[in-house]
Amino acid sequence: MGRFGVLLLNLGGPDQLEDVRPFLFNLFSDPEIIRLPFPWLQRPLAWLISTTRAQKSQENYRQIGGGSPLRRITEEQAQALQAQLQNKGHEANVYVGMRYWHPYTEEAIARIKRDHVERLVILPLYPHFSISTSGSSFRLLEQIWHEDPSLAQIDYTAIPSWYDRPGYLQAMADLIATELDRFPEPDKVHVFFSAHGVPVSYVEEAGDPYQREIEGCVALIMQTLNRPNPHVLAYQSRVGPVEWLQPYTDDALKELAEQGVKDLAVVPISFVSEHIETLQEIDMEYRELAEEAGIENFHRVPALNTHPGFIDDLANLVVEALDAPHLKLAQVMHPEKQVKMYPPERWEWGMTISAEVWNGRLAMLGILAVLLELFMGRGPLHAIGLL
Ligand SMILES: C=CC1=C(C)c2cc3[nH]c(cc4nc(cc5[nH]c(cc1n2)c(C)c5CCC(=O)O)C(CCC(=O)O)=C4C)c(C)c3C=C
């Protein structure tokens, strides 16, 4: 059997404060993160947003120690997975490929080539598929494969999502149960699932299965937990002026407090590592907001990181994927027939729906430009020399 590798895909995060602006630039340069009508607008707008957002974002990273723990944790997960595969009799190299920061996906592919990997399992560390996360990484890989014909020799399979794995669900339920048992009356605690949001248009226009997978996942975790606790699901980390999936976490927290709820166990659901949105947004911002609104006991359930049951399940998933029919990148990017990735396949002229959509988006960009100028005294109109 040929050399065996596993490629873990993840988002990446700034290692230090100086990395924040270039990291944000990479993120906003991705058309799966901000969808723009014209490709030439992408980089100027990415420059603009990363520059205006850097200071606030840096302040958040400063509060969690001056950088993201994502690289360290993902590398620990990779090592643990490699060891667990070895326990099961599989000699594999596990590689980490980040989308927006080091070690970049391109660096991981260079290492995979150098090591002459012949069989590869591509495993996103996002349990649920979204166009903006796994979809974006798959699209990048497809481009890398397209540009390097030698990669065609690698016999690979890609895993689109895995939120319904029994070992993952059990590990999540165990972490929640442990946290519930720290309350004086465990059965009365509200289990509050907070998922990372995406814009509504991703789900409704582009057919992103993300919301459906998150809702399915929450139901499965509650079944596995098998306790009488009430639960809610809300969406956090909204960015920009468009509508995101609702209810928003901050509104849902206030509403529960108004209903007189005092005990809350908050479960970060879309991501398997601690990162800025657990350590800063939930642990600091939402905690303060909840306590001010009247929640007395705000506990946060830890992220899985290298939880042994979780890592064991990932190892099983990888081994099973080797024997299952292989999924190609083009297939996993379109897990549902209706999923449309950006850019649209074909432009139609005239008063078409696409024209209306793009006109609307251009108008929103214009409004955004003016708002930036009004609120910040600088912005795109300054940048292009109009002001
Ligand atoms: C499943 C998880 C995630 C989804 C879905 C997602 C969508 C999404 N994110 C942004 C904008 C930003 N994301 C940022 C950082 C970030 N996002 C995720 C996860 C998901 N994003 C992670 C794991 C991280 C890295 C965190 C770290 O520890 O460094 C950031 C930068 C941080 C900040 O300034 O707030 C932005 C911006 C959009 C627009 C989006 C969907 C379209």
Ligand SMILES: [Fe+2]
């Ligand atoms: Fe994000």
Ligand SMILES: [Fe+2]
């Ligand atoms: Fe985010």
